[in-house]
Amino acid sequence: MWTLRKSRHKIVTMCRATVAFLLIVIASLSCRAQSVADEKEELQMGNAAILTSLAAFSSSPTLWHEHPAVCSSANGIELGTALIAARNSAQSLQSLARLHRFVLDGGYGETFDRYLCQKGRRLEKYVAELKPEDLRNQCVQEFQKAVKANSEELGQARLDSVCAKVANIRSHLSESLEMVQHPRASCEP
Numbered sequence: 166m167w168t169l170r171k172s173r174h175k176i177v178t179m180c181r182a183t184v185a186f187l188l189i190v191i192a193s194l195s196c197r198a199q200s201v202a203d204e205k206e207e208l209q210m211g212n213a214a215i216l217t218s219l220a221a222f223s224s225s226p227t228l229w230h231e232h233p234a235v236c237s238s239a240n241g242i243e244l245g246t247a248l249i250a251a252r253n254s255a256q257s258l259q260s261l262a263r264l265h266r267f268v269l270d271g272g273y274g275e276t277f278d279r280y281l282c283q284k285g286r287r288l289e290k291y292v293a294e295l296k297p298e299d300l301r302n303q304c305v306q307e308f309q310k311a312v313k314a315n316s317e318e319l320g321q322a323r324l325d326s327v328c329a330k331v332a333n334i335r336s337h338l339s340e341s342l343e344m345v346q347h348p349r350a351s352c353e354p
Contacts, residue, residue: 216304216308279352
């Protein structure tokens with residue numbers, strides 16, 4: 166009788182542990198699915214922030230007086246880049262590599278290159294597979310869509326101030342590939 170109770174207790178304990186384990190697994194899978202959805206949304210927001218900030222920055226100077234919020238457009242570029250570079254998932258790394266489509270001059274270019282250096286070899290395959298013509302076309306389509314949706318604010322934005330030219334993309338991709346293949350030699354501390 167004593168062994169029967171002891172056996173039942175062990176079975177009940179094992180069943181409870183199994184149920185608890187399954188609940189944890191289900192909860193973690195649910196959180197992972199939510200996390201993937203959140204990441205996709207964050208990447209879209211980061212890309213949109215960069216695009217619209219560059220477009221607003223290249224638009225008419227009168228826009229700056231009529232819509233003071235545009236003056237903070239530089240923050241959108243930095244924050245968008247940081248948001249995209251925050252994770253190391255395949256989706257985030259690919260999105261970071263695809264930022265080559267934008268004109269990221271001066272400090273923005275330096276910030277972008279710093280993220281490339283930080284990611285190093287993890288970015289290699291994503292940078293290597295990019296085609297300059299495809300990146301330019303993607304940027305042109307995104308630019309046109311943004312201007313159409315915000316014609317009053319962005320109607321005077323200049324395409325070539327937002328989207329990098331194919332030759333510039335090709336050159337930057339070549340430099341970036343060297344940088345991510347040899348981060349210690351190519352990147353300043």
